[in-house]
Amino acid sequence: MHIDRTERTYMIIAGALIAVFFGLVVVSSLAYGIQVPAPEARVDPQTVATPGNSPWGDPIDERVRELAPGQYEAFILAQTWVFLPNVIEVPVGSTVTFQVTSKDVQHGFNLSGTNINMMIIPGQVSKLTATFNEPGEYAFICNEYCGIGHQTMFGRLIVTDEG
């Protein structure tokens, strides 16, 4: 097969670049211990909201729990088309671990002002942690289209000044 010399040169350069970047990814992953994100845990989406079965079945006002001074965990259930709870309040300086799951369809969880952006898949628990050093309101929204009421699916994290 005849390939033009210039075209072949560019193909080789492109292939070499792929090889170099692939090698860099492998080497840096091994060197820095980077791991592919994995689901934190698995739950049964049909029973996850049943009281007594999981923290997502607890009363809504008990789903944000203080683990230690300044450390909270929030169990948020995503469902069409609401987050439960959809208002969370923590004092400034708090570290909050969000554990989010869905009981119906795929949702998203994007928290403004942070790098929290998770896909919420029924049966899996997505978990990320953020520290809030600035008081104010942080909106969290569903950023995966989940149906006709998708645009109503949002909530607020209120960081109060009383830290």
Add this chain to the structure above:
Amino acid sequence: MTTVTEAKPSQPGQRRLLPRWAWFYSPLVLVASAILAFNIFQPITVLPRITLSPGFALKNQEQITITSEDRRGQLTLFSFSYSNCEDCKQTPAQIDAIRTALRERYSADIGLDIATISLDPERDTPQNLGTSIAPSQSDNPIGWEWLTSESNRVRHVVGGGFGLFYKATEPDGDGDYDIRFEPRYVLVDRLGIMRAIYHTATPDVDLLERDINFLLNEEQNSKGVAKIGYEAAHLFLCYPR
């Protein structure tokens, strides 16, 4: 005299085995195939490195301060309970059963200890624990001790470090109260990294043995070139199912 070498005319129909560019890319394809095969067949299984276990300085029932640094070099199975727990009266018997079962399965001392952190440090002071906890199986290399301290310190270790939420109920007329918590066991390796969390009050000894074996195998075999394989197993999430 001049020697003239005639170039051999290329014979029609003679072709290279592979074009030159294929030789250039074949190592890349081989490496990618090997990685894909490793990911699919997962020849090495490891326990995940969940996160670092918290640093602590707590007192045991003999009023000796035990720190997380003291635990370095030992496998530790942490559990959480309190001595007045009505719902977990079986805990000492269960832990003794685990110790007995593991002693029978490992002929040598594998350097494993069990530590139970009290969730009720107000009542479980080192003195109280020393008088209420009967020593058992003193000949068993798998030791067991209770750990306690001031409430705030315990909350930082258990809640902040191990991520276990616990809460005292309202005291009744006699001032008695219970602690609400989700039973949990945490296996920590010799480097102080949490490797397995068991959300149960009664851990399955077979499962414990399997996970301890994964840790022992990794310690023993993850050396030299094989270490790359073990690191790849962590990278590609080759975890037990």
